[in-house]
Amino acid sequence: MELEKDLTSKFLSGEMSFAEYSNEWYNIEDEEDVDEASKRNDDGPLLFTEKGMHRRRKYARLPPGLLGLMGEANLRFVRGDKDTAEKMCHEIIKQFPTAPEPYQTLAQIYEQDTEKSLQFSLLAAHLSPPDAEEWLRLAAISKQREDYKQEMICYTQAIADDPHNFDSHVKRMELLDKLENMKYPIQTLHITKLKCYHKIVTSLPASEGETIMKYAKLAVTQYHNNNEMERALAVMSSAYKKCPTLFTLEDLNIFLELLIGQKQFHTCIEIFVANAGVEIEAEIQTVKNAEGDIEEQTNYLNCSIPNSLPIDLKSKLLVCFIHLGAINLVQTLLNDFLCNDVEKAGDLYMDIEEALSSAGHHELAIKLLEPLVKNNSFDLGAVWLKHADCLYMLGRESDAIASFYKVLKHAPQHPDARRKLYSILEKKGRIDEALQMLEQDFKYVVNANLLYEQCLALKKYNKLHKYLEVGEALLSKNFVRFRHQEELNMACMVRCGIELIHNFRTLRGESQYHENDIHFDEDEPFKFTPQQEWDFFLEMLRTACNLKKYFTMQRLTFGAMMSKSLSPHRMDIDFYCLQACLLSNDNHNASRFIREFAQKHPTSRTWNLLNLVINYTDRNTNSKFLSRLFQRDTSNNVIKNLFLGNNFLISGRYLVTLKYYLEYHDKCRDPLSAFLIAVTILVMAAQRTVDKHHNLILQGLAYMETYRNLRKCDQEANYNMGRVYQMLNINNLAIEYYERALACEQVAKCDQHGTIDLTKETAYNLYLLYKDHSPLMARKYLMNYLVI
Missing domain, CATH: 1.25.40 (Serine Threonine Protein Phosphatase 5, Tetratricopeptide repeat)
Structure with missing residues (x-):
């Protein structure tokens, strides 16, 4: 009541239209659910329930005091005192806003103001007891004003108040046709043709059987196209409840198919007995279920089927008996069914086989599959797959392998066939052949789940090169393969997704996907x-x-x-x-x-x-980068000198190099800095454009002595001293230091990297020094140190 008072106040103040008001109050969107014929169980008869279209409430009646005031208001209006009558009506509304009488009087008072009169009439009709004629009158006025949404609401309320009036249903559908032709946004009305059909079926009395059947068929067809099988069954159940005698064999076939789809097999049996002339002998036994509760169980003993019963209905009867566990009856009826021509009844063979396989009766299912696979019309991948599965379940693995190969002949990428074939071949020890079954052609749509299983199998059998190839293909589902350096630059700079790369390619006028990209099955649920x-x-x-x-x-x-x-x-x-x-x-x-x-x-x-x-x-780029890098952090100036010195040394700017190395040596005083300074000075001494070569050589040798004194490794220090003298062609000193290096122990030993030893390098340099002037000495070093 509080909600209705609030809504009424907003409507009277102009805060909402009547269309919005009614949408708040009425649950129009669920109108097609008025009949829930689908609510049943497998062991019981059809259950039909109905629920109202809108919220249930009691219509308000004025209390005695206000009822007298309402009578006085009507009397004043009749006498022509409209102002007083209007004030009295507003006083009643103020005290009791949900009574219809004051709104009815106000509608008459504002007879000259069409808009106000209509709004008060709409509110009065809503608050009054059901009156379909009044709603139809208001619909006609709304039609004149071209207020289609309000007109639709009025028709809907008229149908709610008098659902048996077929004319109201027709007018509502005519309005929908008119609006569709006008390209009006129908979705804003929450009413569709399909809802209208459903409402007609559930609303009309059984006496309108032909009309019910007409619209039931229309509704079922659309529900089937929309894959709304539960709603299709609900509307068909409602029609069957009202006029079962009007159901033709074709209608029964559709109805039974819907019931089987919802696993209501007991109901199907009742319909066969009631409408198809099938006679069934059965007994009811009382047994204990797995939980220990007592329950009734129906055992079907015998079945008599008319010869005139169409074969598609016979197949549905067989399916019902299979799911109800009447296997003795099934064996008898199946032999009779197998006499039918496979060419004409092949689809029905498949339906029965599917029911038998789902119930675990594979020995009976194979009897249906053998004729199918021998028929050219059913030489299809789906049929061979069922045949192979059935053979596998029967333990006939060798025959199943041949059938699975037939599946792959028709559907080379079929993931289930490949998966099962791999499993059988692996069990038989044919590993290489089994692994080939998991391979997919990347030119076609690829199944990601099978790709992952292939990875696991390849890893299991240590096929690592193929494992890496397939794993990379699987990761490409979420990874990008860059085409240009610009795409890589974008990925490095921005933490972007694949969509940004695709947009970039579109801007470049390129296709988002390359012809060699792997296309994965979007309907496949596999995801890491x-x-x-x-x-x-x-x-x-x-x-x-x-x-x-x-x-x-x-x-x-x-x-x-x-x-x-x-x-x-x-x-x-x-x-x-x-x-x-x-x-x-x-x-x-x-x-x-x-x-x-x-x-x-x-x-x-x-x-x-x-x-x-x-x-x-590139050296120039490095110099700029290093300068910027070390400007930000002054604590790394020592490292800065070493980096910049190395960079300028390689680029040939020796004076700048020497500056950075000297700064580094002043701060660190380590053997590396002394060695680098010596190398730089000696390289400068070798330049033709430099004066005072001897001074530079002496300075270089002085720093080499400093390096030798600081470096606590005799073999390395002596070897480097020998290299310097060899470069300067002071061979006697070079030989002396090389001999010292040979006499020293190796540089270092490491468990991870092995031994660091300069013996071979030293011996080779001695060989070079002696080979021209003393071949015997050269041969001595060659044979002692360099023979493998």
């Missing part, structure tokens, strides 16, 4: 969870690395940057991209990733990787 996808991605990387498929690693890591589910791991993916680029010698892209790491993670490992990459990339 984010954690599963991450684990599988890491496993693919490890496999590619172990197999030294570095370019595959690169494709995988680049593609992973576009996966939305892997976005939480973006930092790890970037590092894997760097590793893949280093392994595949893609220094250009490696430089992109290491630069970002150097800015975010300034550690010793980062500096080593950065130094490794910049040695193979």
Whole structure:
């Protein structure tokens, strides 16, 4: 009551139209559900229930005091005192807003104001007891005003008040036809032709049987097209309840098909007995179920079928008996059914076979399948698949293999056939043949679930190269394969999804998908969870690395940057991209990733990787980048001197190099800085454009002595001293230091990397020094140290 008062007040104040008012109050959208004939169970008869179209309420009656005031208002109106009558009506509404009488009087008072009069009449009709004629009158007025939504509401209320009036139904459908021709947005009315058909079937009395059947067929056809089988059954059940004698054999066939689809087999048996002339002998037994409760169970003993009964109805009767467990009857009836021509009744054979297979009676199902597969008209993949499944369930695996191959002949990509064939061949030990069954042609639509199962099988049998190939194909469902460097640049700069790459390709005038892209079955539900996808991605990387498929690693890591589910791991993916680029010698892209790491993670490992990459990339770009990098963090000035010194040394700017190395040596005083300074000075001394070569050589040798004193490794220090003197053609000193290096112990031993030893390098340099002037000495070093 409070809700209705609130709605009425809003309507009177003009805050809502009557269409909005009625939509709030009436549940028009559920109108087609007035008959729920589908509510039944397999063990009982049809159950029919009805529910009202709108909310149930009692119509309000004025209390005695206000009833007298209402009578006085009507008397004043008749005498012509409209103002007083209007005030009295408003006073009644103020005290009791849900009574219809004051609105009826106000509608008459505002007779000259068509709009107000109509609104008061609509409200009065809504608050009054059912009066279909009044709603039809208001519909006619709304029609004149071309207020189609209000007109539709009026027809709907007229039908609700008098559902047996067929004319009201017809007028509503005529209005729908008119609006469809006008291209009016029908969806805003919440009424469709299908709802009208359903309402006619559930509303008209049994005496209008022909009309009921006409609209029931129309409704069932549309429900079937919309795949709304429960609603189709509901409307057909309502029609059958009212006029079962008007059901033709064709109508019964449709009705039984709907009932079988909803597994209402007992109801089907009742209809066969009542309408199809089938005689059934049965007994009811009382048994205990699995829970220990007592229940009744029907045992079907005998069945007599008229010869005139169409074969499609016979097949449906057989299906019902199969699902009801009357297997003795089924065996008898099946032998009779098999006498029918397969060419004409093949589809019915399939229906019965499906019921038998679902109930586990494969020995009977194969009797139906054998004639089908021998008939050319049913030489189809679906038939062979059922045949193969049935043979497999019967334990005839060798015969099942042949049938599964027939399936693949008709449907080469069929995932279920390939999966089952793999299982049988694996069991028989034909592993290579079994693995071939899991392969799919990427030119056609690919099943992702089968692709994943192929990965597991390949890993199980250690076919790692193929495993990596198939795994990469599976990951391509969520990964991107870049076509241009610009796409990779975009992926590196922005954490974007595949859609951004597709939009970029569209802007370039390219197709979003390449002809070689794998097309996955969109209806297939297989999907990795984010954690599963991450684990599988890491496993693919490890496999590619172990197999030294570095370019595959690169494709995988680049593609992973576009996966939305892997976005939480973006930092790890970037590092894997760097590793893949280093392994595949893609220094250009490696430089992109290491630069970002150097800015975010300034550690010793980062500096080593950065130094490794910049040695193979453009020098000018590196100098600018390094200057910007170390300007941000002044704490790394020492490392800055080393990096810039190395960069300028390689580019040939030796004076600038010397400046940075000297600054580094002043702060660190380590053997590396002394050695680098010595190398730089000696290289400068070798330049023709430099004066005072001897001074530079002496300075270089002085720093080499400093390096030898600081370096606590005799073999390395002596070897490098020998190399310097050999470069300067001071061979006697070079030989002396090489001899010392040979007499020293090796540089280092490591369990992981082995032994670091310069003996062979030293001996080879001695061989070069002696070979021209003392071949015997050269041969001595060759035989002692360099023979494998």
